[in-house]
Amino acid sequence: MVLTFPFVAMKVDSFENIVTWRWDNVLYMGVGCFFISWLWRYLLQRKEFSKSDTTGKKNLIQQTWKDRLFSDPKVFCPVLIAAFCIASVFPFIFSPYQTTIMTTALIYVVLGLGLNIVVGLAGLLDLGYVAFYAVGAYSYALFNYYYGFGFWAILPVGAVLAGLCGVILGVPVLRLRGDYLAIVTLGFGEIIRLVLENWDDVTFGPQGIPNIPKPNFFGLEMDFQTVTLYMYFVVFAMTIFTIVVVRRLNNSRIGRAWIALREDEIACQAMGIDTTKTKLTAFGLGACWAGMMGVFFAAKNSFVNPHSFTFIQSAMILCIVVLGGMGSIIGAILAALILILLPEYLRAFSEYRMLIFGGIMIIMMVFRPEGLISNVRRKYELHEGEKH
Amino acid sequence: MQTILDVKQLTMDFGGLRAIDHVDLDIKQGEIVALIGPNGAGKTTFFNCITGIYKPTGGDVFIAPPDEKPKRINGKKPNQITVAGLARTFQNIRLFANMTVLENVMIGQHCRTHTGILGSIFKGKGVRAEERRVIDYSHMLLKKVGLDQYAHYLAKNLPYANQRRLEIARALATDPFLLLLDEPAAGMNPQETLELDQFITQIREEENVSILLIEHDMRLVMSISDRIFVVDYGKKIAQGTPAEIQNNENVIKAYLGEDIDDA
Numbered sequence: 001m002v003l004t005f006p007f008v009a010m011k012v013d014s015f016e017n018i019v020t021w022r023w024d025n026v027l028y029m030g031v032g033c034f035f036i037s038w039l040w041r042y043l044l045q046r047k048e049f050s051k052s053d054t055t056g057k058k059n060l061i062q063q064t065w066k067d068r069l070f071s072d073p074k075v076f077c078p079v080l081i082a083a084f085c086i087a088s089v090f091p092f093i094f095s096p097y098q099t100t101i102m103t104t105a106l107i108y109v110v111l112g113l114g115l116n117i118v119v120g121l122a123g124l125l126d127l128g129y130v131a132f133y134a135v136g137a138y139s140y141a142l143f144n145y146y147y148g149f150g151f152w153a154i155l156p157v158g159a160v161l162a163g164l165c166g167v168i169l170g171v172p173v174l175r176l177r178g179d180y181l182a183i184v185t186l187g188f189g190e191i192i193r194l195v196l197e198n199w200d201d202v203t204f205g206p207q208g209i210p211n212i213p214k215p216n217f218f219g220l221e222m223d224f225q226t227v228t229l230y231m232y233f234v235v236f237a238m239t240i241f242t243i244v245v246v247r248r249l250n251n252s253r254i255g256r257a258w259i260a261l262r263e264d265e266i267a268c269q270a271m272g273i274d275t276t277k278t279k280l281t282a283f284g285l286g287a288c289w290a291g292m293m294g295v296f297f298a299a300k301n302s303f304v305n306p307h308s309f310t311f312i313q314s315a316m317i318l319c320i321v322v323l324g325g326m327g328s329i330i331g332a333i334l335a336a337l338i339l340i341l342l343p344e345y346l347r348a349f350s351e352y353r354m355l356i357f358g359g360i361m362i363i364m365m366v367f368r369p370e371g372l373i374s375n376v377r378r379k380y381e382l383h384e385g386e387k388h
Numbered sequence: 389m390q391t392i393l394d395v396k397q398l399t400m401d402f403g404g405l406r407a408i409d410h411v412d413l414d415i416k417q418g419e420i421v422a423l424i425g426p427n428g429a430g431k432t433t434f435f436n437c438i439t440g441i442y443k444p445t446g447g448d449v450f451i452a453p454p455d456e457k458p459k460r461i462n463g464k465k466p467n468q469i470t471v472a473g474l475a476r477t478f479q480n481i482r483l484f485a486n487m488t489v490l491e492n493v494m495i496g497q498h499c500r501t502h503t504g505i506l507g508s509i510f511k512g513k514g515v516r517a518e519e520r521r522v523i524d525y526s527h528m529l530l531k532k533v534g535l536d537q538y539a540h541y542l543a544k545n546l547p548y549a550n551q552r553r554l555e556i557a558r559a560l561a562t563d564p565f566l567l568l569l570d571e572p573a574a575g576m577n578p579q580e581t582l583e584l585d586q587f588i589t590q591i592r593e594e595e596n597v598s599i600l601l602i603e604h605d606m607r608l609v610m611s612i613s614d615r616i617f618v619v620d621y622g623k624k625i626a627q628g629t630p631a632e633i634q635n636n637e638n639v640i641k642a643y644l645g646e647d648i649d650d651a
């Protein structure tokens with residue numbers, strides 16, 4: 001307070017050489033600080049309190065609203081259907097501009113779900129995820145430029161290529177954990193970007209590749225608005241496809257092995273799981289989604305250049321996973337929507353938007369380090385008293 | 389009786405420290421064998437060597453699953469050794485804390501099932517049947533260890549003694565012929581330790597496994613073991629039946645004043 005006093009309370013008017021005292025500012029700041037620190041303490045206290053509460057046995061049996069939301073089909077299904085309906089009528093209600101933003105947000109939903117496999121489920125911190133996105137985007141751009149292949153033909157190719165890159169990255173980092181792994185993957189991301197930037201003969205360097213065609217729809221000509229609409233539904237379909245596949249993987253033998261790997265690598269191996277194979281499938285399958293979305297991204301923008309694939313992008317996708325809650329599908333979806341849509345709609349406060357954004361991230365990490373939705377494990381149906 | 393585990397002249401060095409020094413040990417089918425010794429004697433290291441977590445500096449480890457030829461397993465990876473039929477628990481419990489109790493046991497079945505990536509995505513009939521089998525079998529194991537009412541709890545929310553039981557259930561789920569238990573009674577109260585006695589003999593009968601256990605609780609060791617091996621400073625100092633070990637001078641000296649008879 002005292003230190004900031006000269007800045008806050010005095011306004012020096014250099015023309016007339018007088019000092020204006022602004023006591024009201026001091027008052028606002030004092031009250032503001034007091035209120036914020038009080039709120040901060042209150043929230044911290046509440047957090048401590050709830051922590052000591054969960055150790056009690058009662059809390060184990062008690063179902064929270066969250067449990068009900070995910071495990072009770074009576075609650076879960078209507079929510080799902082409502083979300084589906086809103087998403088499918090969205091472009092008809094809102095302007096093409098909003099639809100474009102939503103399309104971008106859905107790209108990030110899929111990217112978040114993909115990285116969620118690597119970071120959230122398998123616990124392998126990957127800071128170079130955007131490299132696979134770039135692989136997808138450039139595979140469409142280049143295959144189209146040199147050989148004239150269409151979007152739908154390259155979509156699976158891009159996914160597979162990115163998946164292969166994932167496995168290739170996976171091999172040298174098999175023995176690394178935590179920080180070391182993060183650094184190597186970060187380096188890998190940069191390598192891919194530098195290759196794209198400097199291999200002028202093939203990738204046209206920093207200029208990028210223009211005129212990438214949009215996906216065609218049975219050869220129909222479309223005007224701008226229809227294309228926006230069409231792109232939205234393509235990415236919407238891909239999102240649903242991703243959710244279904246990732247959900248199934250999550251609750252399968254493979255998904256359980258990933259989570260076991262995240263929880264305790266030594267115990268995981270001692271339980272007979274081949275950790276090498278498990279890590280490589282996580283890297284490969286995670287990268288697939290980035291490749292797929294890369295192809296879509298190239299088509300949507302009709303233009304790719306290496307600047308779309310910087311570390312900031314990786315960091316953003318990682319934020320989605322962390323904010324959403326490690327391993328949680330619904331969390332990743334929510335977080336992607338929040339992180340992409342919030343800055344767009346905060347444009348009104350343009351100067352403060354990154355500040356607000358950063359503030360939210362910090363507050364989240366302090367008060368809910370486990371993310372928006374902490375991973376709720378599936379309850380498998382048990383058959384009582386048969387067969388045994 | 390067939391020998392199912394035969395360890396010969398096992399040696400393990402950590403830099404200048406010889407944690408295990410030419411130790412021989414063998415287990416016959418259906419036996420409960422205890423490995424005892426003061427803290428830091430090298431017991432856990434011995435487990436880590438035969439389960440592949442450490443690569444032994446010297447010596448041989450042979451296993452002979454029932455009705456199979458003996459094979460040498462040193463240098464193999466832990467997961468390969470588990471597939472071959474050795475399963476273990478850990479001294480400092482290593483459960484998958486954020487998975488449910490049931491899922492922990494289901495992980496044990498991983499190496500006995502085959503669903504791949506495509507199978508998981510398409511979820512065909514065979515895959516669903518396998519999943520059902522895994523769930524039912526894991527549930528049955530949970531019942532056996534008395535944890536079935538906690539099936540959907542997260543493993544980290546279980547009380548300590550139950551976490552140890554869960555680790556045993558998880559190890560059993562890998563279908564082992566030899567179970568290695570590292571201090572299963574550590575941290576349990578006397579009542580829970582008494583129940584453990586019964587529990588261990590019960591799983592030997594019902595699951596048809598042999599057991600090698602590390603334990604400090606002498607009452608437990610003396611009452612359930614068929615044979616006992618004693619190590620100190622990495623060297624084997626005695627082996628024999630509980631009665632022989634109780635009267636062995638070397639052992640009494642190693643435990644330095646700890647009176648084994650009524651400990």
Ligand SMILES: Nc1ncnc2c1ncn2[C@@H]1O[C@H](COP(=O)(O)OP(=O)(O)O)[C@@H](O)[C@H]1O
Pocket residue numbers: 402405407425426427428429430431432433434
């Ligand atoms: N990874 C390791 N690196 C170096 N020394 C180790 C390692 N693991 C165990 N040791 C040493 O080996 C000796 C035996 O330890 P341990 O097997 O844990 O004993 P215990 O019989 O109590 O289980 C100890 O002196 C310990 O410090």
Ligand SMILES: [Mg+2]
Pocket residue numbers: 431432433479
């Ligand atoms: Mg030990």
